[in-house]
Amino acid sequence: MKDTYIYFFEDKLYINLTNRCCNDCTFCIRNNMDGIDNNNLWLSREGTVKEIEDLIDAQTRDYSQAVFCGYGESMYRLDDMLEIARHLHSLGKKTRLDTNGLGDLINGFETAPLLKGNIDCVSVSLNQANAEKYDEVSRPIYGKAAYKAMLDFAAACVRQGLDVIMTVVDVIPQEDIEACRKICEGLGARFRVRSYIK
Ligand code: SF4
Incomplete structure (x- = not known):
């Protein structure tokens, strides 16, 4: 089967850079499904920057935003992601x-x-x-250091002037959702509750 490096979901183009991830979240969609909308997101190999940019250039369908989000953590391919992001900006995306x-x-x-x-x-x-x-739900390979690192990263993105959203999935108790909302607001980020995908 052909690897899916880009796919559409609703009105956005998604880029599936890698299957590598340092978490093993209890709610991860990868535990239940092989992909989204008939797009199998497990990769036999990671796509090159050129392969992905060629796929982007071949698209005739319009989209409001390009999102680096697939079946893994895109930050494992930081340099490649930035190169593709610059390409998307050159296309006005x-x-x-x-x-x-x-x-x-x-x-x-x-x-x-x-x-x-x-x-x-x-x-x-x-x-x-x-x-x-966080450790219980995200099961990071970095252990307890992960939570602070995640908060520090979000705060640094806010300081850089990026539009930062912080999310929780609605599998956690309501009191935890409200506590997360306060943390998020304290960092100056927007807060969003996502629905669990079964
Ligand atoms: S960080 Fe994302 S890809 Fe990684 S295990 Fe959690 S939900 Fe899945």
């Missing part, structure tokens, strides 16, 4: 990154300054209201 927020741990340096000017909007998975609960 807005860019968004949906991320677990652990890109600084993955890459070993502060990444938010590199996103500025290339990624217009960053959606960070906040997931829970403290490190212990």
Whole structure:
């Protein structure tokens, strides 16, 4: 089967850069499905920048935004993602990154300054209201260090002037959702509750 490097969902173009991820979230769609809308998002190999840009250039369908979000964490391919984002900007498209927020741990340096000017909007998975609960739901390979790193990343993106959204999935208790809302507001980000995809 052919690998799916880009796909459409609603009015957005999505880019599936990798299947690598440093979390193992209990609610991850990958636990239940192989993809979205008949697009199998498991990759036999990661697409090159040229392959993905060629696919983008071949699109005739209009879209409101291009989103780096597939079956893995795009920050594993930071340089490639930025190159593709610059290409999308050259086509007049807005860019968004949906991320677990652990890109600084993955890459070993502060990444938010590199996103500025290339990624217009960053959606960070906040997931829970403290490190212990986050660890239970996200099961990061980085252990307890992950939660603070995720919050630091979101705060750095806000400081860079990016449009930052922080999300939770509606599988957590309402009191935790409200606690997350306060954390998010304290960081100066927008808050969004996502529905669990069965
Ligand atoms: S961070 Fe995203 S891709 Fe990774 S396990 Fe969690 S939900 Fe799945």
